[in-house]
Amino acid sequence: MYDYFKQYPHDVVFYEKWIKDRLPQSFVDAHAHFNLPEHVSNVSAEAIAGDWALESGLLMSIEDSDTYLQTLFPDQSVFRICLPWPLRDADTVANNQYIANLIQEHDVRGLFTVRPEYSRDSIEEAFVAGHFSGFKPYPYMASATKGADVSIFDFMTHEQFKLANELKTAILLHLPRRGRLPDPDNIAEIHLILDRYPDIKLVVAHFGRSFCIEHFEKGLEKLGSDVQGLYFDTAAVLNPRVYDMAFNKLDHRRILFGTDFPIMLWHGKREWSDGQYHNLVREEFSWNRHPYPDQEKDYTFYVYEQIKTILDLLGSDEQSKQAIFKENALNVYDQR
Ligand SMILES: [Zn+2]
Numbered sequence: 001m002y003d004y005f006k007q008y009p010h011d012v013v014f015y016e017k018w019i020k021d022r023l024p025q026s027f028v029d030a031h032a033h034f035n036l037p038e039h040v041s042n043v044s045a046e047a048i049a050g051d052w053a054l055e056s057g058l059l060m061s062i063e064d065s066d067t068y069l070q071t072l073f074p075d076q077s078v079f080r081i082c083l084p085w086p087l088r089d090a091d092t093v094a095n096n097q098y099i100a101n102l103i104q105e106h107d108v109r110g111l112f113t114v115r116p117e118y119s120r121d122s123i124e125e126a127f128v129a130g131h132f133s134g135f136k137p138y139p140y141m142a143s144a145t146k147g148a149d150v151s152i153f154d155f156m157t158h159e160q161f162k163l164a165n166e167l168k169t170a171i172l173l174h175l176p177r178r179g180r181l182p183d184p185d186n187i188a189e190i191h192l193i194l195d196r197y198p199d200i201k202l203v204v205a206h207f208g209r210s211f212c213i214e215h216f217e218k219g220l221e222k223l224g225s226d227v228q229g230l231y232f233d234t235a236a237v238l239n240p241r242v243y244d245m246a247f248n249k250l251d252h253r254r255i256l257f258g259t260d261f262p263i264m265l266w267h268g269k270r271e272w273s274d275g276q277y278h279n280l281v282r283e284e285f286s287w288n289r290h291p292y293p294d295q296e297k298d299y300t301f302y303v304y305e306q307i308k309t310i311l312d313l314l315g316s317d318e319q320s321k322q323a324i325f326k327e328n329a330l331n332v333y334d335q336r
Contacts, residue, residue, distance in 0.1 A: 031258025181208025
């Protein structure tokens with residue numbers, strides 16, 4: 001467990017006031033990463049120090065997750081879709097096997113990380129034997145640079161997409177490229193995937209890395225009618241303007257709630273300007289620039305802020321709440 005993970009009295013007050021009775025009693029976290037220390041022992045200290053997300057959290061066993069969830073959501077039961085850590089220097093074979101073990105031994109579902117060099121046969125065998133519910137490819141497998149200008153097919157090949165299509169399974173896609181969702185090459189490749197592999201349930205992670213409204217607005221516009229063929233997850237997204245647009249423009253059956261634990265276990269929130277987000281955090285990470293030092297001790301858990309934002313916008317729409325917080329993820333990542 002991360003030492004920095006602490007619950008303060010004001011967190012309990014926030015939970016009881018804004019979340020406890022409004023969040024469904026049972027819900028699904030459709031985006032959290034699970035591993036053991038030995039799976040990421042080759043990830044260098046420089047790589048971790050160079051990426052705020054990895055510094056925030058790179059390790060989470062199922063037991064750690066139990067403790068985090070019992071602390072954060074004492075009145076809810078949380079069903080988990082377990083993702084491996086799709087990093088280049090991770091031991092992907094062992095991490096996938098860990099997820100397969102969790103599927104077998106716990107009441108969870110899991111996704112399988114592919115590497116572009118994996119053969120179709122080896123993927124199919126491990127995927128079927130492990131009862132996985134989808135794939136989790138990641139741009140890191142083609143380039144170690146965050147937001148690198150690589151093609152989706154550089155980190156998940158057409159042969160692998162073809163297999164996913166035959167399996168009629170889900171792919172949780174973290175988009176590459178600096179331009180994020182509206183990048184013309186991302187838009188073209190999404191179109192190609194929907195066109196060529198129609199039986200894949202394509203979930204675009206983090207609303208297409210649209211942490212800022214500018215990317216989401218432009219992205220939806222450029223996707224046009226393709227948007228109706230996609231699912232989106234909410235992992236790590238806090239921006240109320242993004243959620244407002246999502247709830248207004250997307251079919252609520254296509255939005256899946258996710259946290260991105262163990263990255264988002266800290267206290268804080270975000271502000272946004274000119275298409276960029278800035279993390280405001282209480283904990284002493286190296287990336288904490290302390291822009292508002294007097295306010296830091298009052299920050300509650302980021303995930304509480306995220307859930308409150310969603311609940312405020314959905315209001316009394318219980319049907320949408322059930323869809324977004326539970327049913328959609330169970331339908332998309334189906335039991336195998
Ligand atoms: Zn993630």
